Amino acid sequence: MLFLIILILSFISSYLLPWWAAALIAFLAALFIGKTSGKAFWSGFGAIFILWVILALIKSIPNDNILASRVIQLFPLPHQWVLLLLITALIGGLVGGMAALSGILTKKAIFKVKSPA
Amino acid sequence: MKLFKALFSIAITVLLIWALQTKFGDVPPVGEFLNPVSGFWQNAESKNLKSEENLHLVGLQGKVTIRFDEHRIPHIFAENDHDLYYAQGYLTARDRLWQMDIQTRSAAGRLSEIAGPKALDVDRYHRHMGMTYGAENTLKGIMKDPVMKGVIDAYTEGVNSYIHHLNKRDYPIEFKLLGYAPEEWKPINCAYLLKLMSETLAGGSDQFAMTNDLKRFGAKDVNDLFPDYPFHEDPIIPVGTQWNFKPLPVPKPSKDFIALMTDTIKPKERVPGIGSNNWAIAGNKSASGYPILANDPHLNLTFPSIWYQLQMTSPTVNVYGVSLPGAPCIVIGYNQKISWGVTNVDAAVLDWYQIKFKDNSKNEYWYNNRWNKTSKRVEVINIRGQQPIYDTVIYTHHGPVVYDNVSQKPKDAHNNIPVGDALRWIAHDESNEFLTFYLLNRGKNYDDYRKALTYYTAPAQNFIFASNDKDIAITPNGKMPLKYKDQGKFIMDGSDPANDWQGWIPYDQNPTVKNPPRGFVSSANQSSTDQTYPYYINWRFELYDRGKRINDRLKAMQNATIDSIRLMQMDNYSMRAQDILPTMLRYIDTSKLHANQLKVFQIVKKWDKHFAANSIGASIFNAWWLKLNDVIWDEFRDDKMLLNVPSFDRTEKLLLTEPNSKWFDIKSTPVKETCADVAMQSFVAIADQLLKSYGEPGEKWQWGNVKDTHINHLANLPGFGTGHFYASGTGAVINALRGGNGPSWRMVVQMGPQVKGFGVFPGGESGNPGSFYYEDMFTTWRDGKLNELLFLQSADEQSDRIKSTLILNK
Structure with missing residues (x-):
């Protein structure tokens, strides 16, 4: 549930707001409906990870990945554009996961919810 | 504890986002750049373009x-x-x-x-x-x-x-x-x-180096090694063309002056080999009976291309060609009546003056036997992440003092008097060059062309022209100072008014020729005229090699078509090799070569003198020629002092006519070398070097592999350019492709009732590396082909080449 909500809201916000709005969404979503720390982190991580893969591919596939294939050459990495996708998604995932984790931890701090973890 | 955990997690998250948003040194803000919401992924253009x-x-x-x-x-x-x-x-x-x-x-x-x-x-x-x-x-x-x-x-x-x-x-x-x-x-x-x-095109200097040459070698050697007219020449305005005007009196030279030593100054050096080709043939040489015009300006090749191609139509104009991104009008192109193109003249329009200041405040300088006031201009340079710098530049009536200290002065000079070098440069003058292009875009005939040129200041260009009236013409044109001979060849005394620019060559007296009997006009940056032209334009131009080859080919050409001209733009024949290789070969004593060296010798001996991509002879000749020049002019190598090395033309003269010259001696050896010694030594050295680098003569030796041809992104971003590619050509042949410099736009225009233009530049219209139009014309250009240019007569004209339409409304 948390995963889906972060995914959908972040997707909509991506057309209107800066990229880091996804962190706010993950934070708030976890704050309101988050259950456990672990679940919250992985929901946030997974949602943004997948969202960013989707957003990147929406642009890159009709482009035959020519831009990504050029940009990867700026990095000291093998010249495979998929690596760039992976790095992008990992960064997004980390931000989403950390934000959701912060959300659930804040909730716990404020409402003193019992956590099985 | 829970509060602490929450705050800690929030802090980490905020720090992470901050770090992703921040630029560290040269590393871009990673999150900003990589996120698919607003980062680089958004620059990936779709192959499915909207058609309307x-x-x-x-x-x-x-x-x-x-x-x-x-x-x-x-x-x-x-x-x-x-x-x-x-x-x-x-x-x-x-x-x-x-x-x-x-x-x-x-x-x-x-x-x-x-x-x-x-x-x-x-x-x-x-x-x-x-x-x-x-x-x-x-x-x-x-x-x-x-x-x-x-x-x-x-x-x-x-x-x-x-x-x-x-x-x-x-x-x-x-x-x-x-x-x-x-x-x-x-x-x-x-x-x-x-x-x-x-x-x-007109911003390099060799006056500092020339002045040092003068100090080191004396006037006799410098005059001999840096003559005012080359040994080999085939000028732009055909030899013997009459000057039908009464020239203005030429100013008197100032009294002799040698500037102080300038050993510590490193101005932007004049880069030899900057050049371009253009030519136009008369109707009687073409298959259609109408003139054909060709132009290929040689510039640094970059992505995005230096040119932007377009057709521009309004009720006053219908013109096709290339523009400079950031400037209005078409610079090189054609309309229904005329076509035109440009190459660089290399006129002497940048001079240095040594300034003597009264004291260290530099408020006054000595000129015309009295102290004159300087003016000061404060340049504010804003720096990312630092406080701005306020940089004061001193101006004399000549122009800005670019270098305001010279560390080493002769012992007898007044050491308390500071000196500096002021710059007089045509690019400082008020001008309106765009008007020339505005008028050419709308030009209908020869008179319009001549009129347009009078508004052009700098950098001086050889404007070539062809029209539907079957006129062809060429004019080395720009605002050119009226000078005494060799004025500004060396750094001048800035206190003597006789050294100032004394006015201008009238525009209608700039060299020009219309419909010459030989049936063609051309330029490749060589001397503008023969030695009968009454004014001084410069003491040195680009070497004659490309110009001579163009003229030789055009002389022989009959029934020319677009295709014969296109092939000529790709001509790789080396005039230099024709002039000098037989002499170089003669000095080689084959009995002293070992088997592999002999193999190398046989290849270059049999070479057809074309710098083709698959040519091995070209690689050998090129290396040999450069090495030979290095060995001959060893006297001019000095880590401490900037010296100007004599031109290749002067080397050719030395080899062909002065085999006993003192310059063949290598300074660092006790023996006295001869012409034959240095030819032999340089050949053996490069043969061994090539054998060491590339093994037995074979594919690795091919010119296209040896020559590093590439096109880089303007910011040299890896992956955004072409990388090395296999290509023919070199600086001194018509197809002047060398390193990352070469034909930046090849255009051929067939005049006639239906004007036909062909052209291509290496790259594409889009500057976006994520566009399918970033380099879509590159291979066509590399393979020496041209695209037929779509010259529409109206917005409604049908063509299956039109792929999409954009309507802009108020």
């Missing part, structure tokens, strides 16, 4: 229809001239915004604003050279002319209209990488582009 697009733009007066062909070249149809230049600005910005920004920023000395202190030296150099001062003066000249003011203002409006609608996610990728935002376009930026061209 409608936009409403503020400032337009009517409707503009733009048709795009298969290379995404825009064909603009505007209802009035304002909208025409508005649309040119808008479309150029859409395709090339970052290029426009970085080029004008560089010319204006403002790179430090985005790159930080590491760009400070470049910025300071541009400020001290007076680029800003010159651009301000040029803008004044443009704005005085109501027509050109209208053009520049409309173009600026168009660029800004695009910038204002730009969302952050749409910023060109380079802005995202370098972490800055596009800024408002200003009319002066158009003037900066002209200054940039002057810097590239």
Whole structure:
């Protein structure tokens, strides 16, 4: 549930707001409906990870990945554009996961919810 | 504890986002750059383009229809001239915004604003050279002319209209990488582009090195080694052309003066081999009976290309060709009546004057037997992440004092008197070059062409011309100072008024020729005229090799077609090898070569003198020739002092006519070498070197593999250029492709009732590395082919080459 909500809201916000709005969404979503720390982190991580893969591919596939294939050459990495996708998604995932984790931890701090973890 | 955990987690998250948003040194803000919401992924253009697009733009007066062909070249149809230049600005910005920004920023000395202190030296150099001062003066000249003011203002409006609608996610990728935002376009930026061209084509100096030569070797040797007319020449205006004008009196030379030693100064050196070709044949040499015109300007090849191709139509004009991104009008192109092109003249329009100041305040300098006031201009250089620098540049009546200290002075000079070198440069003068192009774009005949040229200041160009009236012509043209012979060959005494520029060569007395009996006109940056021309233009030009080959081929040419001219643009025959290789070979004593060296010798001996990509002889000759020059002019190698090395033309004369010259002796050896010794030594050295580097003569030795040909991105970003590619050509052949420099636009135009243009540049219309039109013309160019240019007669003309339409409405 948390995963889906972060995914959908972040997707909509991506057309209107800066990229880091996804962190706010993950934070708030976890704050309101988050259950456990672990679940919250992985929901946030997974949602943004997948969202960013989707957003990147929406642009890159009709482009035959020519831009990504050029940009990867700026990095000291093998010249495979998929690596760039992976790095992008990992960064997004980390931000989403950390934000959701912060959300659930804040909730716990404020409402003193019992956590099985 | 829970509160602490929550706060800790929030802090980590915020820190992470901050770090992803921040630029660390040269590393771009990673999150900003990589996130798919607004980062680089957004620059990936889809291969599915909209076939019809409608936009409403503020400032337009009517409707503009733009048709795009298969290379995404825009064909603009505007209802009035304002909208025409508005649309040119808008479309150029859409395709090339970052290029426009970085080029004008560089010319204006403002790179430090985005790159930080590491760009400070470049910025300071541009400020001290007076680029800003010159651009301000040029803008004044443009704005005085109501027509050109209208053009520049409309173009600026168009660029800004695009910038204002730009969302952050749409910023060109380079802005995202370098972490800055596009800024408002200003009319002066158009003037900066002209200054940039002057810097590239008429901004190098060899006077410092020449003055050092004079000190080191004396006047006799310098006059002998750096003559005022080359040994081999085939001038642009055919030998024997009559000058049908009464020349102005030429100024008297000043009394002899040798400037002080200038060993510590490193000005921007004059780069030899900057050049271009153009030629036009008369109707009686072409298959169609109408003239054919060709032009290929050689410049640094970059992605995005230095040129932007387009067709521009309004009720006053219908013109096709290439423009400079950031400047209005077509620079090289054709309309229904005429075609024109340019190559560089290399006129002496940049001079250095040694200035003697009264004291260290530098408020006064000695000139015309009295102390004169200097003026001071404070240049503010903003630096990313640092406080701005206030840099004061001193101006004399000559111009800015670019270098204001010379560390080493002769012992007997007054050591308390500070000296510096002031620059007199044509690029500082008020001018209105765009008017020339504006008029050529609308030109109908020879008289229009001649009239247009009178408005052109700098950098001086060889303007070639062909018309439907079957006229052909060429004019080395620009605002050229009236000088005594060799004035400015060395650094001059800035206190003597006799050294000032004494006026100008009248425009109608610039060298020109119309419909010469030989049936063609041409230029390849060689001497403008023979030695009968009454004025001094310069003491040295590019070498004659390309020009001579062009003229030889055109002399023999009959029934020429577009294709014969196209093939000629790809000609790789080396005039230098023809002139000098047989002599070099004669000096080789084959009995002293070992088997592998002999193999190398046999290859170069049998070589057909073409710098073809698969030629091994070309690689050998090239290495040998360079080595030979190195060995002969060893006296001119000095780590401590900047010296000018004699030209290849002078080396040829030495080898062909002065085998006993003292210059063949190698200074560092006790024996006295002869011409034969240095030819042999240099051959053995390069043969061994090539054998060591490439093994047995074979594929690795091929010229296309040995020569490092490449096109880099303007910011040298890896992956954004071509990398090395296999190609023919070299500097001194018609196909002047060497390193990252070469034919930046090849154009051939067949005049006639139906004008036919062909052309290509290495790259594409789009400056976006994520576009399918970033380099779509590269292979056509590399393979020596041309695209037929789509020259539409009306917005409604049908063509299956039109792929999409953009309508701009007010």
